[in-house]
Amino acid sequence: MSSGAKQVTRYGVETTVGTAATKWQVLGFTSNSLDAAPQTTESQTIKDTRIAAGTLVTGVEVQGDIETEFAYGTQDELLECVAFNKWAANVLAFGGTTRKTISVVRGFTDVDNYHLFTGCHINQWALSIPDGGIVTSKFSIMGMGRKASAVVPTGTVTAAVDAVQFTSLSLGDILIDGAVKDGMCVSQLDLTIDNSMQIQKCLGKKENNGIGAILETVMKGSGSVTISWSKNTAELYEKQFLNIPIGISYSLADSAGNEYVLALPQVLLSAPLPSGGGGDLLTTQFSFTVKDAAPTLTRVPVVAGGG
Structure with missing residues (x-):
């Protein structure tokens, strides 16, 4: 039997894609579904009975999500x-071109069971800010290999960073085209960065389960924002019919004064008219997609002794 409190997740940056890291960072997490799943093919061989010949393993897929609570400085390496x-x-x-892969260890320390995943690429990152709660950050991973062991993989280990998580109260002004718009109260904000990765299978690559490479294609950015209905919101609603992009930017600041600023220079909108009853506060949810310009994340560390 194993306790959920005895799980551990570590990651390390790989020098060579698919070769296990030797320096490990403990990562605080809320759930980890990174796993390997065998891909099977049913044998069509006919024997001297009617009993099926069974299946053969013809590949292995390594993928899953690591969900976390977002805090300043704890995930900067993963975001690269x-x-x-x-x-x-x-x-x-x-949306750059500099590949950086990681090895990930999932450990169940009370039963001495460890799983080493190598050649891990982060395909998607999802940042979610609720109207009341903790800001979450989810990394969707595609990997190349997995090995199980009764002992933790060797290497130097750095303890998890002790940082205060961002909450809905950490969110600063939300700027539309560089300005705060009157009457536009935002109650939910989500963003997903998607590298649209694909697995390239190659014969002879037994050490990586037949995977020759995991390649990024078009980077897509998408998300949604829920906004109270107002005159300015109605003007925003009209932009979708003319395919006019807008800019969105917002910041998250922790209690120590450290800050991230996320900027989406050009996004295209889609939204329905609001719907509700006489006792409802009217809102609409805008879906958006990134267009042409790269989203950026700027970190603004607090300056010790600064005025």
Whole structure:
């Protein structure tokens, strides 16, 4: 028997894609579904009975989600994997070309069971800000290999970063085309960055379950924002019929003063008219998709002793 409190997740940046890392960072998480699933093919062989010949393993898929509570400075390395870029002057631009892969360890420490996943690419990142609660950050992973062991993989280990999570109260002003719009009360905000990755199978690649590479294609950004109905909201609603993009930016600040600013320079909108009864507060949910310009995440660390 195993306790959920005795789970551990560690990750390490790989020097070579698919080769296990040797330096590990403990990651705080709320759930981890990263797993390997055998792909089977049914044998069509006919023997001297009517009994089916069974199935053969013809491949293995490694994928799953690691869900976390978002906090300043705890996931900057993982976000580089999502962005295919490095932080430059505290700015991270999504949609780059610099590949960065990780190894991930899932451990069940009370039963000495560990699973090492290698060649892990982060295909998607989803950031969700509720109207009341903790901001969540989810990483969707596609990997190349898995090995099980009764002992934890070797290497140096850095403890989980102790940071205060962002909540709905951490959200600053939401800017539409660089300004706060009167009457537009936002009650929910979600963003997904999708690298649209595909697995390239190659014969002879036994060590990676027949996977030659995991390749990124078009980077897509999408999300939704729920806004109270107002005159300014109605003007925003009209933009979808003319295919006019808008810019959205917003910030998250922790209690120490550290801040992230997320900017979506151009997004296209889609939304229905609001619907509700006489006792309802009218809102509508805008879906949006990123157009042309790269989304950016800017970190603004608090300056010790600054005025």
